[in-house]
Amino acid sequence: MAFVFHRLVKVEEALKILEEATGGVGPLGVERVAVNEALGRVLAENVSAEVDSPPFDRSIVDGYAVNSADVYGASEASPVRLRVIGEVKIGTPPEIVVDSGSAARISTGAVIPRGADAVVMVEYTKELEKYVLIYRAVAPGENVSTAGSDAARGDVILRRGKMITPREIAALVGIGINSVRVYRRPRVAVYSVGDELVKNSHELRPGKVIDVNGPALTSLAAECGADARYYGILPDDYKTILHALSQVLANHDVVITSGSTSAGYGDVIYKVFSDLGRVLIHGLNVRPGKPTVIGLSNNGKLLIGLPGFPLSAMIIFNVIVRPILVKMSGVLELEEWRTLRARFPFRMEAGGGKTEYIPVQIVETSTGLSAYPLLIGSGSTTALAISDGFITVSEERQFIEEDEEVQVTLFSQSYR
Template sequence: MALVFHKLVSVEEALNLIEKELNGINTLGVIEVPLFESVNKVLAEDLIAPIDYPPFDRSTVDGYAVRSIDLAGASEIEPKELEVIGKVEVGTNPTIEITEGKAAQISTGAMVPRGADAIVMEEYVSRKDNNIKVYRMVSPGENISMSGSDIATGDVVIRKGTQITPRELAVFAGLGLNKVKVFRPPKIIVYSTGVEIEEPGNKLPHGKVYDTNGYVITSMLKELGSEVYFKGILPDNYEKMKNEIENSIREADILITTGSTSAGYGDMIYKVFNDIGAKIIVHGLKSRPGKPTAIAVLGKKILFGLPGFPLSAMMNLYNIVDPVVRKMMGKKDFEKAKVKAKIPFRLNAGKGFTELIPVQLVWNKDSLSAYPILSGSGSIAGISISDGYIVAEENREYFEENEEVDVYLFSSSIKPPDLTIIGSNCPGIEVILGISKIQNTRIINVGSLGGWQAIKRGDADLAGSHLLDENTMNYNIHMPRIMGLEDKVYIYRGYSREVGILIKKGNPKKINGVKDFLRDDVVIINRNKGSGTRVLLDKLLKDLGVTNPEKIIKGYMYEVKTHSAVATAILQGRADAGMSLRAMAEIFNLDFIPIGYEIYDFVVRKDKLENKFVEKFIDTLKNEEFFKELEKRLPGYKALKESGNRIYP
């Protein structure tokens, strides 16, 4: 019998329930740890300086230790002469004393000898044997770091509750400490679950995915400074799962699993938590991604059953687990770093759930734009390329185009890329970037039309486009008029790509052309609206007299954003055919039915040409090395004699 979700609660309600059940989330006691083990932990008592720092008066320059009174009136015209009576090296206790008319050579960091009250820099001294001439005066204390001038014995140097970083480590070591007292971090044990999970490094059978959650969750908790252990993949076997979790929770403060949390048959974490005696306080969150979440308490221990999809698990770690761990470690409350940005297009969101949407930030002259990553909660690319996320409250229906929103950052610092390319997906771009050695690049695949819209907004430095004008059969040069950008953009010739139909090896469905897409026994995979490949397919269907393909062609409404996604769907048998590139057929070992060649060009706003990386990108299109590498790496691609030349205006 399948489980059903209890009443769904918000993230805030879930945190309140944990607080209530535990009578507060408190620190776990104090331990003393060696310095190297203290980083990211929290200091459990005020650090009171046991010694002065520096512990002695020391020279801050190479020069001579002197009495300042002996150099009164010294100048280039009337230098003062002194006798050198010795040298003071770093790390030694000087036995000499500086008296009237005497000086001692001294190194940076060395102890100032008795009698000296200043150091004259050697640049202002000339020496002959044991006599020196000094060409400038010095004031008392000049070039001397006095004992205790930095830290005095008894000073409160670092206060209780401070998170220890390498900066604090420098102070501890400088004051002679080799151990410090910190709040004991929680011991956390992490498991992944699911019959579909395979350990990275093993061969991946069809229908399975590699485990990412165990590695992501564990490393994120390590960054927090917790004591965390990943114990591998649990099978979807009730007895084995129960025994493992029951044993592990005895030694852990927090236990985290990912997967097996939804209401379907076979998802048993809820039952396991309950059967080991834990009290279930949350079973289902009113948020997307992350709805299938279970939280239980066993005494003072907490069990989190996070969703199996990577993005869902990561979001819930940020929003629920992270705050709990911080409190247990004694870390101060913190406000998540955020920035203001604008949504570039209308976006449906919310509708009864709090929705957390990862975004990529794009810089233009006046503001930031936040491009939503709509790849779903199972995405791992969404984790790696996102800068942060936006929150759609449950009572929201949509975001307006250009609506300003708060973006909660995954890192407190964000760096603008050297080059932002928004538009049609094309592997040829990677060839250009490799030849040009432009590394800090942001690529956002939104289709050719989306690229033109990004150019119009000022978000993109470059846009890749292959949109065909059915009236002239020319590519791209009709778009500035359509977009109202005639006087604002240049178009540079890119290259040609052989386009056609991808099918399985041996062509088991005997597909010969687009006309076969109309057959009942053929299922296709389509590209997203606004992509040049989709525009081409729709034109070919129109030529066949098809006016309502969504009603006739199976799979027409199944849209993907990349050419590789088309190839993967066919390779895995989810589709029989799809429009794509010859290069994809070669890469994925598929057969290919050629249709023709299309032109892929690059659009640049005139005001972006001041970016040296834009210029470098365009120049690479004319490079002989690029011509050879493009055709070598991507079968069906050809550089053109106009490649890199401006074709509009």
């Protein structure tokens, strides 16, 4: 017998139900990893500098290390002559002392020698045998990066909840950190469900379509910081799906399926979820994406059944699954890059009792950014290639007005 959607819930309500059922979605544990393996991980604790950065006073230009008092008043018209006593090279501790009336050649990054408190850029000098003419005065500390000026030992440099990018790796190495404590990645298993699905174009036959959702959803989960794995295609068969999902639940925190989520006779995901634990939600009051199923297994693992249409699956992933995986990953910082403001180009009917997600393409115009709607079906795969994101129209609305400013949720960090 077919199952009916007893109650359609709002996205906000769905997330609240999930929070209450799980006792709160959050990080799943902590582990230590080497800094060179920490890309994309999330810090589980504040990180403080173990050494001063830089570890010594160093020159930030090529030139001459001097005592600033010796070059006071130096100018193009009245240069100061100093005796050159040697050279300080990068990577070598200086063995010379800059006394009054003397200067030392110095390379960028080299240690400032004793007696010197500033560096004159080579562009403002002229060397004559054992002497150098200084054509510009310098202040104490000019062109010098002092020890600990970037970070002093004990300073908190990165805070808990920060996702590690190449910039953070550079900072960690620079302050003497070799390993960091990070949150464990949520382990996610992804399946596509449908008798009509095949892996690639070589397997296409009449009535068959290529599985788009499996690879796409796996990539989206990985982008959220998850350790995601695509396990392939399952037929619309209750016993096969139940067995497959039962096998991965022991070693995964989240199982994501796409397809077979509606209320037809051949749609069985809600039944599988029910027998693996309990169904929390079957049906969202949204368009597209209504046939979404969310459940919780008997061992506390999250079960998410997304619609089979690719555009629907991607949008529901962004509004339901992404917030969950980001919390599980431990990220505290908001993904501010994910939204931008743009103008809607014309009046359009939208909303009308359901929260509506409209895919858009961002166009740069002479008056700013415009969000042009892509009026295509949720089964379209080309929409994923040409759309930059989507706008959300609340269920209370009936229209989007011409030239109305809208918020666009981006699918990626940039638009075309």
